[in-house]
Amino acid sequence: MSQLTQTLSLTRDHGIENSVTTSIQLQPLPQSEIQQRDIHHHDASDRELIDVDPVLEASRVADSDVPEGGYAWVVIFASAIVSFWFTGNGNYSWGVIQNALxxxxxxxxxxxxxxGSLSPTIMAVLAIINARVIHWLGIRQSAMIGILLLGVAQLTSGFTVYSVAGQFITRGVGVGLGMSLCFMVTSIIAAQYFKRKRGLANGIISAGGGLGAAVVTYVLDALIQRFGIPWAYRIIGIVTLVTGLPAAWIMKERTAIQTVSFIEWRLFKDPKFIFIFVAGAIATFPLLVPAFFLPFYSSSIGLSSSTGAALLSGFNFSSAVGRIAGGFLSDKFGPVNTLIISLVLSAISMLALWPASTTLIPLAIFAIINGALNGMYFATMPTAVGNIFGSARVSVALGMIVTGWGAGYLMGAPIAGYILDAHGGSETGLRAFRPAMFYAGSLAFGAAGFLMLMRYQMKSSLLAKL
Structure with missing residues (x-):
């Protein structure tokens, strides 16, 4: 196979659209050629990583016989149920509990x-470690342990509602540990079963999370109003265990999870990885701000707590729709393009639409639009990582990227809270919220900028080879 043919055929695995690639038949390279490429890696420092990377070649071989359907869909829908619970019990429903507390x-x-930020922060920080845990235990056992941790954490949170330290340990750390395992298994499993429909499969799994956030948000508010915060926690914990454990048992890998090391340092030599790593690290600062502050903001403009919960539920339901749409758009237009679109439009909604939402109808429109774009971003990221860096490497590469989200998860919403307090708190109305909105929208634009740089670098690299 000529160098030009290899380059063109590899572009499809890296999310770059090129009309020439549609006529190229993908054929696995002989093992001897793969080994030869790896031997000469250190003598080719001026060449692209994709030209000398045996993992990408191995990924192409593995992707050539994925089932693209059948029992794979059963695994995907079971994964969506696990996603339902780790997202529903996680950061997207925290706004209701936060408002009640x-x-x-x-x-x-x-x-x-x-x-509320501690749970997704732990999810991010442990991503690299959990990639290794999944390699040791397998997807099924890892998913079941994750669901077990989630359910138990929610049950014990019901006994700590009058203690800040207790909530940090049970709702913060406990839920975070369960989320971290569940997130990783649901993020990497689609690459085991799909290539051509990988974006749609990831979108369905992620949509389960958006639907879970919507349902759990609504149910939590109803349970809090009827039974109080302690029993709301306990009931959600019990239902998580009863429905989540069977779904986790259905999940299994098709081939062994490949994990060569905790961190693959060579990826930091690839500009594409650096750009997507930085973009993800920045994006997590603003994207959770609306989810955390919608109920609080709605109360500040005179709406009831139930209305705030309904707005957050609408945000999360719209997120589920956006996640499926993100999967479809990724397969059609490329995951990098989809990530850029979601961040740019999300930034516009936070800078232009949210500040103008001083009554129920505009605020509901903002919740629907921003929720859809939020879900689109998070559903598309695993597809982008798998396509660019190879399905055989997705667990390590995604683990490294998600670990970079830790600071944004931990500080993103609290910074907005500090900005709010510094401008007089919610009692002063919209004037106090506007600086927090500007902070969130500006960072979303910044994250999109790094993805645009990555896309430009990918196209420039391809043109240089041609």
Missing amino acids: LEQKLASAATLSFI
Whole structure:
């Protein structure tokens, strides 16, 4: 196979659209040629990583016999149920609990935002370690342990609702540990079964999470109103265990999960990896701000707590729709393009639409639009990583990228809370919220900029080879 043919055929695995690639028949290279490429890697420092990377070649071989259907869809829908619970119990429903804890004056908005931010932060920090755990235990056992941790954490959170430290441990750390395992298994499993429909499969799994966030948000508010915060926690924990464990048992890998090391340092020599790593690290600062503050904001403009919960539920339901749309758009237009579109439009919605939402109808429109774009971003990222860096490497590459999200998950919403408090708190109305909106929207634009740089670098590299 000529160098030009190899380059053209590899572009499809890297999310770059090129009309020439549609006529190229993908054929696995002989093992001897793969080994020869690896031997000469250190003598080819001026060449692209994709030209000398045996993992990408191995990924292409593995992708050539994926089932693209059949029992694979059963695994995908089981994964969607696991996603339902780790997202529903995670950061997207925290706004309802946060608002209830604010009303009972447990702590300030900034402190409570830290509790809610701790779970996704742990999910991010442990991503690299969990890639290795999944390699050791397999997808099924890892998913079952994750669901077990989630359910138990919610049950024990019901006994700590009057203790800030207790909430940090149970709702923060406990839920975070369960989320971290569940997130990784649901993020890498689609690459085991799909190539051509990988974006759609990831979209369905992620949509389960968006639907879970919508349902759990609505149910949590109803349970809090009827039974109080402690029993709301306990009931959700029990249902998580009863429905989540069977779904986790259905999940299994088709081939062994390949993990060569905790960190693959050579990826940091690839500009594409650096750009997507930095973009993801920045994007997590603003993207959770609306989910955390919608109920709080709605109360500040005179709406009831149930209305705020309904808005957050609408945000999450719209996120589920956006996740499926993101999967479809990834397969059609490329995952990098889809990531850029989601971030740019999300930034516009936070800078232009949210500040103008001073009554229920505009605020509901903002919740629907921003929720869809939020879900689109998170559903598309695993597809982008798998396509660019190879399905055989997706667990390590995604683990490294998600670990970079830790600071944004931990500080993104709390920074917005501090900005709010610094401008007089929610009692001063929209004037206090506007700086937080500007902070979130500006960072979303910044993240999109790094993805645009990555796309430009990928196209420039391809043109240089041609």
